[in-house]
Amino acid sequence: MLPNRSRTSVLVFLLPPLLLYCAAVLFPILQSLFLSFFSWNGISEMEFVGLQNYVRMLTADDIFWRSFFNALLxxxxxxxxxxxxxxxxxxxxxxxxxxxxxxxxxxLLPAVISTVAIAFLFVRIYSIDPVGLLNQLLHWVGLGSLERAWLSDVNTVLAAVSAPEGWRFTGLYMLIIYAALIAVPKELEEAAVLDGASKWTLFTKIRFPYIRPVWITTTIMATTYGLRGFDIPYLMTNGGPGQSSELLTTYMYKTAFTSTDFGYASTISVFIVIECLVAVGLILFMLKRKADS
Known part of the structure; x- marks a missing residue:
């Protein structure tokens, strides 16, 4: 549909970012897929093991499954x-x-603050000695019995490391959704109000259906980023205590750079990629099915 000159201009501008994307994203994924069929410690020669790493991951690794369910929560x-x-x-x-x-x-401020700063901030908030902000607030409102070392308790640590990640990007997604909401035609809302629609009906029947494409995109962004979450949990607990806050990403990192088992770590990374693709597919399927109904 574009003239030849315009198509050439588009290709010229698209080629550099496309090459960068291939080098920074696609090539590492393909390299991980290749390494997943080998046993390699990063120094000695690679030994081809076929699907052995995948069989080990799915059938003989309890930590992997613990990390998987932790990642879903x-x-x-x-x-x-x-x-x-x-x-x-x-x-x-x-x-x-x-x-x-x-x-x-x-x-929006938390989205631009350093991840390290956020991690150490919440470590202090959850602290029991010296008393952190959370435990101090519980004491002030008469709920001192709930005070605990939030990052050392296996029952609370996963929620404790999830909260900073959720808080960090709430402002970013709020800004995207807010931009979509203010773009809803005022004529539709005014017509619904004149017909006697309540605020809830106005939101569910007018506003939300109108912003559905933006909502789908935002959900995909949040889901894929959550499945790849690494920095804050790693900095706050390093997967502990035990494997109570171990995620697939932290387990993959420690498998590669602590256990120096790069082949098996690559297998876990391939699983994370597949997991993200499946999650995106499920989101699109469910939201499209709901829209059609």
């Missing part, structure tokens, strides 16, 4: 905080007349 908590919080805040912002820019800036 970690993802669920992140999605509730990020998407749920973002939708609520964005909806409230559309009804505000003053202070919108200040609130948007405050919510």
């Amino acid at each position: 970690y993802l669920a908590i992140c999605l509730v905080l990020q998407l749920g919080g973002a939708l609520v805040v964005a909806s409230l912002l559309t009804s505000l007349r003053r202070g919108r820019e200040l609130i948007k800036t405050l919510y």
